[in-house]
Amino acid sequence: MPPDLSPPSITVALRVNGSEHQLVLDPRTTLLDALREHLQLTGTKKGCALGQCGACTVLLDGKRVKSCLSLAGLIDKRDITTIEGLSSGEQLHPLQTAFVERDAFQCGYCTPGQIMAGVACIAEGHAGSAEEIREWMSGNICRCGAYDNIVAAIQDAAGAAGATGRG
Amino acid sequence: MHPFTLERPRDLAAALAFQAQAGRTDAAAEYIAGGTDMVQLLQEEVRQPTRLVSLAGVLDHRIEVNDQGLRIGAAATMADVAAHSGIVQQFPLISEALLNSASPQVRNQATMGGNLLQRTRCPYFRDVGYTACNKRVPGSGCAALTGDNQWHAVLGTSDNCIAVHPSDLAVALVALDAELEVRSASDRRTLRLIDLHRLPGDTPHIEAALEPGEVIAAIQVPSGPAARRSHYLKVRTRASFEFALVSVAVALDMDGPRVATARIALGGVGTKPWRTPEVEAALKGVTPGSPEVRNAAALAAQGAQGRGHNDFKIELMQRAIVRAVEIAGARA
Amino acid sequence: MSAAFIGQPISRVDGRSKVTGSAAYAAEFIVPGHAYAAIVRANVAKGRIATIDSARAEGAPGVIAVFTYRNSPRLAYRPHKGAVDPEVGERLHVLQDDRVTHQGQPIGLVVAETLEQAIDAANLVSVTYTPESAVVDIAHVTPVAPTQQKTDQGEKRPSETLRGNVESALAAAEVTIDQTYVIPRENHNPMEMHATIAAWDGERLTLWDKSQWVGNVAEEIAAVFGIPATNVHVISPFVGGAFGAPHVAACDVGGARCAGRRTTRQTHVVTSGNVLRRGIPPAHGPARRARRIARGPSLRDAA
Numbered sequence: 001m002p003p004d005l006s007p008p009s010i011t012v013a014l015r016v017n018g019s020e021h022q023l024v025l026d027p028r029t030t031l032l033d034a035l036r037e038h039l040q041l042t043g044t045k046k047g048c049a050l051g052q053c054g055a056c057t058v059l060l061d062g063k064r065v066k067s068c069l070s071l072a073g074l075i076d077k078r079d080i081t082t083i084e085g086l087s088s089g090e091q092l093h094p095l096q097t098a099f100v101e102r103d104a105f106q107c108g109y110c111t112p113g114q115i116m117a118g119v120a121c122i123a124e125g126h127a128g129s130a131e132e133i134r135e136w137m138s139g140n141i142c143r144c145g146a147y148d149n150i151v152a153a154i155q156d157a158a159g160a161a162g163a164t165g166r167g
Numbered sequence: 168m169h170p171f172t173l174e175r176p177r178d179l180a181a182a183l184a185f186q187a188q189a190g191r192t193d194a195a196a197e198y199i200a201g202g203t204d205m206v207q208l209l210q211e212e213v214r215q216p217t218r219l220v221s222l223a224g225v226l227d228h229r230i231e232v233n234d235q236g237l238r239i240g241a242a243a244t245m246a247d248v249a250a251h252s253g254i255v256q257q258f259p260l261i262s263e264a265l266l267n268s269a270s271p272q273v274r275n276q277a278t279m280g281g282n283l284l285q286r287t288r289c290p291y292f293r294d295v296g297y298t299a300c301n302k303r304v305p306g307s308g309c310a311a312l313t314g315d316n317q318w319h320a321v322l323g324t325s326d327n328c329i330a331v332h333p334s335d336l337a338v339a340l341v342a343l344d345a346e347l348e349v350r351s352a353s354d355r356r357t358l359r360l361i362d363l364h365r366l367p368g369d370t371p372h373i374e375a376a377l378e379p380g381e382v383i384a385a386i387q388v389p390s391g392p393a394a395r396r397s398h399y400l401k402v403r404t405r406a407s408f409e410f411a412l413v414s415v416a417v418a419l420d421m422d423g424p425r426v427a428t429a430r431i432a433l434g435g436v437g438t439k440p441w442r443t444p445e446v447e448a449a450l451k452g453v454t455p456g457s458p459e460v461r462n463a464a465a466l467a468a469q470g471a472q473g474r475g476h477n478d479f480k481i482e483l484m485q486r487a488i489v490r491a492v493e494i495a496g497a498r499a
Numbered sequence: 500m501s502a503a504f505i506g507q508p509i510s511r512v513d514g515r516s517k518v519t520g521s522a523a524y525a526a527e528f529i530v531p532g533h534a535y536a537a538i539v540r541a542n543v544a545k546g547r548i549a550t551i552d553s554a555r556a557e558g559a560p561g562v563i564a565v566f567t568y569r570n571s572p573r574l575a576y577r578p579h580k581g582a583v584d585p586e587v588g589e590r591l592h593v594l595q596d597d598r599v600t601h602q603g604q605p606i607g608l609v610v611a612e613t614l615e616q617a618i619d620a621a622n623l624v625s626v627t628y629t630p631e632s633a634v635v636d637i638a639h640v641t642p643v644a645p646t647q648q649k650t651d652q653g654e655k656r657p658s659e660t661l662r663g664n665v666e667s668a669l670a671a672a673e674v675t676i677d678q679t680y681v682i683p684r685e686n687h688n689p690m691e692m693h694a695t696i697a698a699w700d701g702e703r704l705t706l707w708d709k710s711q712w713v714g715n716v717a718e719e720i721a722a723v724f725g726i727p728a729t730n731v732h733v734i735s736p737f738v739g740g741a742f743g744a745p746h747v748a749a750c751d752v753g754g755a756r757c758a759g760r761r762t763t764r765q766t767h768v769v770t771s772g773n774v775l776r777r778g779i780p781p782a783h784g785p786a787r788r789a790r791r792i793a794r795g796p797s798l799r800d801a802a
Contacts, residue, residue, distance in 0.1 A: 006560040007170040027173035027219070028615040030206065037614060042527035043520020045739070047690045050207050054272060055690055063246070063275040069206045070276065071199070073173050074223050083520035092518065100514040108517030109690040109739025115518060117272065124271075138407035139270025143690045143740045169619060170560075212622055295622075296542045 010073045016041065017085025027073050032056045034072035035082060043083040043112050047141075054140030057113040058082050064120035066139070083112035086119065094160055095119055098153040106144035114140050118154045127158035169215040179225045183352045183380050187220045189284050190363075190375025192302055198222050198382065200242060201276040203269070204285040212295050213286070213303060226280070227385060232257060236390040241280030241383045245269065245336070248279060258388060260397035260418055264339035267401045270408045280383040283337050283347075283363065284375060287330035288410055289319065301327045302371040317476035318412070321484075323438035328371035329474055331435055332364055333410050338434035339399055340386065341442055342416035348385040349377065360386070364439035393418040393430055396498050400491040402435070402483065411435035413484045415491040419455070426450045429492070433467065436484050443467045446488065455496025464488035513737070522737045525709040526694035533696060534563055535614045537621035539607030541599040544633035548597040548606060548626060556609055556623040561616035565624065566608040568594050575725025581715040587643045590719075599628065637681075691739020703730045710735045711743075 007027055014021045014034060023038055032049075035041045035058070047055030049068050056068040059081035086093040095118050098104070105111040117140045121127050126136035133151050142150065176182040187196035196218040199205045208214040227240030232253030239248055248254060249265035269277065291297040291310040299308035311319050311329050319329040337360065345360040363375055363383075377383075388394070397418040403409045414434035420427045429450040433441040449463035464485040471481045516522040541548075553565040571594035579590075593605055607624050611617035634640055669675050696707040704726075710716045713733040721728035 007172050010173055026613060026615045027171060028168040033614055040529055046692060049210060051203060057272055064272045065276045066272045069203045071202055071206060074221050087519055096518040099518045100510050105517055107738060107740040108522055111517050112520040135407055136271055139272045143688060168615060
């Protein structure tokens, strides 16, 4: 194929926060850009576009992944949960509440990614101690330096979720 | 990213029919599995395949552990393998190496096969603004030779390329004598993992011993007493989520307090995962923690060549071997 | 301030919007029908553009326009200095001539229908340079001494302030230490990458911009374009970290405005992470400080 011609678009069925969307996309579209530019779900953030900062973290079939490193065309028919899907109406998820109560953010740009990663960290059973949380949250960085409060918020929510780690 | 056609085949036969080739930086058709390295390479325009063949759903992802050993489907994720109870108990070296790699999110997406075939982190390779990179553009030179080369290799280099292979998993598997099941449309062959990655020599753009239309289907590791008494030591400048300056995979089969058989492989220092048969031979009969270990470790430096900013690795890797042997030896 | 709040753990007013992802940052405003723009950046540290060929980029799918110094409008660039700008130095004139003063300097702007098309087409612009030798070591720079500094009231005052008598205190000191310290260069690296969306409506411009200081951006933009500052409306309700970076009306803003005006499309300029480390001025350059410390009873006489 001559390099400068348009590649064939692809049809993708993205299931996001329980709703299915049919999109016709450039194959180069990352999941992150599909969410932000095509579905106007801008809660998931672009901090580096290279998988190094974690601001783009979403849940894929319940597991945390970096949406900037996923091609949307390869996420057909899988369940995606973004920050917008975490709360139910006015009711915040316990980890969101914990972030507010522990002031676990300043500028807020890393926050959705931290929360999505934190939800998964708790569900995986990796929130047993501050040290364990720091290691298992190493995929998310915070330039404002809210790490201590982020760890505290995750501990709060993990404790409330109980020893089984459900949260 | 440069435009590409994204193929989403329904089964392995259909995927192989595209004749994609892994391990060549000039391939027109490449595979994509988890995508955690490939998407970066595409974003930075380091790789510009015209066709991308997805392996999602067409490769085996099962993890099987029994008395003979271990078989891991190439599509198994780093996270699933690291957490598998059979691997944690019988092949802890593999789990350790994986948990020392990347971040939790990346480990959920990245696959075994993709990890073994990931490209070097050399900044001159990864940034197309640098015109001299023989791996990216054959014949253009190597900027790292006279540039900032503290991350680069001291073993297995040539004057055409000194880039380090970045995979921790590969180092652990090489120490454990892993073999690969390689499949093509017409054939199935076994390839020792140590023979997968090629030295740069005169052709740094050819990285793996895979033909067009071949794919890594599974990884096999034989069982043995050494597999259990092991340690993966990773020396790096950050506590987490960073590649190795130097790493050591050690697996020991002990005879009382002394080493009967040692398996040692190095990461961060070689253009491919570096097995050290001379060190292993010299460790026979040696007690971990004794001064003889350092004499044995010194043999790893034979043929090592510093390039100015990475000379420290030659001393560091010897010390890392000593430390790793001591830790592995102390394990029950 | 009411005593009811002081000392109390009050939640941030924007707490809920930040933890739910509803707080909107610069790149996230929905401006229907906007195009995307990607920046072409210089790959030499200093020199001149010898040739710049945008034919391949112009022919790429979805590309609306490609701007270089060759076809960009000549902008007014009326004098402007924000209150924190140094007295010495001049701001970068974007796409106005063939000069390259730093690695990563914007030298082109590609406007396209989609993000992927704009970013890829930017890599299709081929550039050759006549490089010049660049000074990259502060030891080789002849410092330009700041002369005057205006106070808020417009009065001039010396740029140095002195208190006490340093020289005599040092001369009488029992021990003095005279040392030079060099601070490494720091980059801001905030989490939010720079972005701007620009929409022209006749002579009026709306910018959704990442900025800590919208007033300065509006004034600077007005000066660049030679339009009244009241014609420029800058919107930036949330900033994803700045650490001084968006004080500067960055080149992406200049680019967006150029592009928006020429193409009659609202334009959204994005900056990639790699680029952020090269194109945006650093928070703290390498600095050399000499500190002389006196020990002994003379200490209280020193500044």
